[in-house]
Amino acid sequence: MDLYVADRSFNKLGTVNNRTSLRWVRRYRKTGEFEIHCPATSQNIEKLQRGNVIIKPGDPEAGYISYRNLQEDNDGKELLVVKGQFLTGYLNRRIIWGTEIINGLVEVAMRTLVTKNAISPTNAERIITGLSLGTLMNYTETADYQTSYANLTDELENLSNLSEIGFRVRYDGSTKSMQFETYKGLDRTAGQSVNPRCIFSKDYNNVEKQEFTESDSSFRNVCLVGGIGEGADRKLTTVGSATGLDRFEVFSDQKSLxxxxxxxxxxxxxYQALLQGKGSEVLTQNKKICVFDSSIDKNANRKYKEDYDLGDIVTNINNKWGVRLDTRIEEIEEVYEDGNEKINVVFGDEAPTLIDKIKQLRKG
Incomplete structure (x- = not known):
């Protein structure tokens, strides 16, 4: 498989020569990433510059190089390591310029945020050249939401978590351009009959290794949201309901809203609708963790990108552990090394990273 290198305008400069390793990580709600190891030849050093774009044929995503490392191994061979993010990462370079109130369809809100801050902003210097909107899918999920001066990608991720709508910036090779698009995977669970089912289990000989994690250490299901006002005059609202030991409470201070x-x-x-939206956002950030991390046998009875793909909802079973889980494919890591291909899949929401928690604290 050839990897093409292009400049920012997607003019191809050639291929990566004698690549020894590739990690290509696709994500449903976050920006994907890649890592390439190759010999430090003059051709590779010249082409694999920061800012240049890596194109993987047949993939909807492409990525830009943001990191380079030149080194010598123990045998004295010179190696070049490059890393980067998928094109969706360009949106991380923009903020919400002002205050936006979202009261309606999440998909439309996502497209509006991207349009105002990256495609057609009032300040032409903020335009991301070559970026346009993809097809409107007419998804029906709604939200009440207000955001000011936050990072654009962070807000898209929040809206994705509220709605289950995925997003990405797709590379269009025919026009040398980019499209921001929203999408959803298919329901391929065992209990439905509309789409072909996809079940992962060692009993089906399509899983090489499984790891299952569940945790409610950060779980919250009732949020008291405090808005403007002091004392008895403070605007308050509650999102969620539960009783007894099944009730996990959290307070969200939105006095600045x-x-x-x-x-x-x-x-x-x-205003109450906005407070409700903030409460819903907090609860989505504090869900129960229930995740399968699996190494998939790529030669088994379920073929990647045919029988399952990023964003699909599938069934995972481990009868020995007594676990059955219908959940979304949140991440797919493709690893190409020493002539071999490995596919690692994350099913379900993983625990928040330290960076995720810091972002939540900053938002309040």
Whole structure:
């Protein structure tokens, strides 16, 4: 498999010569990443510059190089290691320039945020050249949401978590351009009959290794949200319900969430809806962790990108552990090394990373 190298305008410069290793990590709700190891030849050093783009034929994603490392191994051979993010990472270079109130369809809100801050911003210097909107899929998920001056990618991830809608920036080789698109995987679980089913189990001989994790250490299911006001006059609302030991409470301080936007005062109902949206956001960030991490046999009865793909909801079974889980494919890591190909799949939401937790603290 050849990997092509292109400049920022997607003009091809050639291929990666004598690659020894490739990690290609696709993610449903976050920006994917890649890592390439190859000999430090003059051709590779010249082409694999920071900012240049890696194109993997047949993939909807491409990636840009953000890291280079030149080194010698124990035998004195010179090696070049490059890493980078998929094109969706370009959106991480933008913030929400001002205040945006989202009261309606999540898909439309995602597209609006990208349009205002990367495609057609009022300041032409903020335009990401070559980026446009993909096809409107007419998804029906809704949200009440307000955001100000936050990172654009972070807000897209939040909306994805609220709605289960995935997003990415797709590379279009025919036009040398990029498209921001929303998408959903297919329901391929054992209990449905609309799509071909996909079941992963050692009993089916399509899984080489499984790891299952469940945790409620950070779980919260009732959120008290505090808005503007002091004491008895403070605006409060509650999201979620549970009783007894099954009730896990959390407080979200939204005192900075104003009820005045562009000199217009929101009604109590409109402001309560925004507080409800903040509460829902907090609860999605504090879900129970239930995840299968599996190494898939690529030669088995389920073929990657034919029988399952990123974003699909599938069934995982381990009868010995007594575990059966219907969950979404959140991440697929493709590893090409020493002439071999390995596919590692993450099913379900993983525990938040330290960076995720820091972002949550900053948002309040």
């Amino acid at each position: 104003s009820n005045v936007v562009d000199s217009v005062t929101l009604t109590d109902a409109q």
